[in-house]
Amino acid sequence: MRTLSPRQKKIIDFIYQFVVDSGYPPTVRDIVNGCGISSTSVVDYNLKILEQAGYLRRHPEVSRGIELLTLSPALRYRVQVPIIGQIAAGVPIPVPAADTWDATASAETMEVTEDLTRGKEGVYALKVKGTSMIDALINDGDIILLQYVNRVENGEMAAVWLKAEKEVTLKKVFFEAGRVRLQPANSQMRPIYTTPDNVEIQGRVIAVIRQMPGH
Amino acid sequence: MRTLSPRQKKIIDFIYQFVVDSGYPPTVRDIVNGCGISSTSVVDYNLKILEQAGYLRRHPEVSRGIELLTLSPALRYRVQVPIIGQIAAGVPIPVPAADTWDATASAETMEVTEDLTRGKEGVYALKVKGTSMIDALINDGDIILLQYVNRVENGEMAAVWLKAEKEVTLKKVFFEAGRVRLQPANSQMRPIYTTPDNVEIQGRVIAVIRQMPGH
DNA sequence: TCTTTGCTCGAACATCCGTTCTATAAAAGA
DNA sequence: TCTTTTATAGAACGGATGTTCGAGCAAAGA
Incomplete structure (x- = not known):
């Protein structure tokens, strides 16, 4: 497995912070804005990689269907x-x-x-x-x-x-x-x-x- | 404050179970299906009451923008x-x-x-x-x-x-x-x-x- | 040089989803 | 009886959102 790009690290950090702050996961466009990315497809592209790498789980066709698997202790059950x-x-x-x-x-x-x-x-x-x-x-x-x-x-x-x-x-x-x-x-x-x-x-x-x- | 109706109890229980199982909150229509309700407006109606009563927080115009405040014992406290x-x-x-x-x-x-x-x-x-x-x-x-x-x-x-x-x-x-x-x-x-x-x-x-x- | 790969970008589509409007009906109050 | 309140239902609007497509571009490999 390759090492994560800075952008991917940033995406994970952003998702985590978003969940902590909001109580629900971000949308693809939330990530676009939060990480300074200019296209939703870029986010989609990187999310696919992150899912492949086991960092998160995506639920197809579900809005905010991003589940962080490597959560910080603060959110673990x-x-x-x-x-x-x-x-x-x-x-x-x-x-x-x-x-x-x-x-x-x-x-x-x-x-x-x-x-x-x-x-x-x-x-x-x-x-x-x-x-x-x-x-x-x-x-x-x-x-x-x-x-x-x-x-x-x-x-x-x-x-x-x-x-x-x-x-x-x-x-x-x-x-x-x-x-x-x-x-x-x-x-x-x-x-x-x-x-x-x-x-x-x-x-x-x-x-x-x-x-x-x-x- | 009035006591919660059975339907409102059911909605709260469903939201909690949904969050635990899925990692993200349900949509209004998820609640419609999960609680056997026939209209989204009924859910909206009851969610407004539940928010008023302090059981949850809703984020306007946000999909799955339901934050459970009084979570079941497993998540509360x-x-x-x-x-x-x-x-x-x-x-x-x-x-x-x-x-x-x-x-x-x-x-x-x-x-x-x-x-x-x-x-x-x-x-x-x-x-x-x-x-x-x-x-x-x-x-x-x-x-x-x-x-x-x-x-x-x-x-x-x-x-x-x-x-x-x-x-x-x-x-x-x-x-x-x-x-x-x-x-x-x-x-x-x-x-x-x-x-x-x-x-x-x-x-x-x-x-x-x-x-x-x-x- | 040509091809492949990794990554990004903009745009568009179809559906999802919160919200609102109107209607109905039973129960409660006046 | 008439009105108000409470609760449910169906439908529709408009924006939100996941997904896909075509394209560009730089670096690496052949």
């Missing part, structure tokens, strides 16, 4: 994240059941903007019970956004089940030679070392949300 | 919070200037759902710089949502400027007889006591958002 349970020190975190994936089916949901989940699949939320995760700078009542994965990259924050200790903990995980280093988010605290077969990754921590009580 | 600066230990937090209130004017904004701000006015965000607020379970890089107030209720978490120490700190504030108790969020840590004239409330902490670095 929000995500309903199901709060499927709690997370505490001595209990494995609940495994998301198939029916709780549908946010509407879950008892409680949390609504977040998509720039938090960054479009990830399989994101769910847990409510923190107790103060056992203070070393991860996570307090009682905080809400943790997790992605359901079994493996994480080095340095990522994960919900880790320690089999021997029968304990779940939130740490940055580093797989090192023959051992696993679990590093608290609080840099003032010491890491924990354990064996690879003692750790079970239960999810990747996407975000932490702490809401202060009451008005 | 989204707030752009301006990120007006940073918060660090030794620096007073920046005072929101008049021109930064407008989220679009601010350099950087953060989008949150309204259940976080709970409809509060004057909410802005600060990015935490440094690890000086670890005792408040707040880490470097976290984002703090603050409400611009000069006074807080007992027990509320606030951004406090300690004049003598020339330091800003985040603590639960308790006004007691002749003194002020500043209680860290981390219940394992000891409170700080100071005099009332040494504290300056700079804002009420609404929420803390921590986003894990990238994927």
Whole structure:
């Protein structure tokens, strides 16, 4: 794929700004005026290229039928994240059941903007019970956004089940030679070392949300 | 104001669904077909009522110029919070200037759902710089949502400027007889006591958002 | 040099679409 | 009963709008 011409970049920027300002997409002639182009056919020509390149979708014969696919976070839709349970020190975190994936089916949901989940699949939320995760700078009542994965990259924050200790903990995980280093988010605290077969990754921590009580 | 007729409810629901599905608003004739109405003038008639009632905004002479103001829960209640600066230990937090209130004017904004701000006015965000607020379970890089107030209720978490120490700190504030108790969020840590004239409330902490670095 | 390709321009066409006008009818008020 | 209000319906006007066509032009390739 070729790189976009300045004119095409300008068209995309204009469409985005127009949608934000107006609440509906521009017409071809709006783009003509907004981008200083002298003919509608030029816009049509470039829109076809942009559609081909995957930047937008056009709906034929439909006025203002331009759908921006690469929207800025400000316009992306929000995500309903199901709060499927709690997370505490001595209990494995609940495994998301198939029916709780549908946010509407879950008892409680949390609504977040998509720039938090960054479009990830399989994101769910847990409510923190107790103060056992203070070393991860996570307090009682905080809400943790997790992605359901079994493996994480080095340095990522994960919900880790320690089999021997029968304990779940939130740490940055580093797989090192023959051992696993679990590093608290609080840099003032010491890491924990354990064996690879003692750790079970239960999810990747996407975000932490702490809401202060009451008005 | 009268209650909406079933037909008007249906029109609003249809417009919402149409926007979600298509990415652009419907035409009057789309509504005619989608709601089983037999004339465009009926739609126009009801749209005028709905605009009068504040449910939507119409842009005259503009095709698909319907802007839904009271969107369904999935699209409603989204707030752009301006990120007006940073918060660090030794620096007073920046005072929101008049021109930064407008989220679009601010350099950087953060989008949150309204259940976080709970409809509060004057909410802005600060990015935490440094690890000086670890005792408040707040880490470097976290984002703090603050409400611009000069006074807080007992027990509320606030951004406090300690004049003598020339330091800003985040603590639960308790006004007691002749003194002020500043209680860290981390219940394992000891409170700080100071005099009332040494504290300056700079804002009420609404929420803390921590986003894990990238994927 | 001739051809091809990428891009732009102006004009025109057929349809789309917001708006308005008139008419009808049921319900409410006087 | 007569009038007003509310709601719906059909039709038409005129401008808006997506699309297409023919043409020009500069750069690249053969």
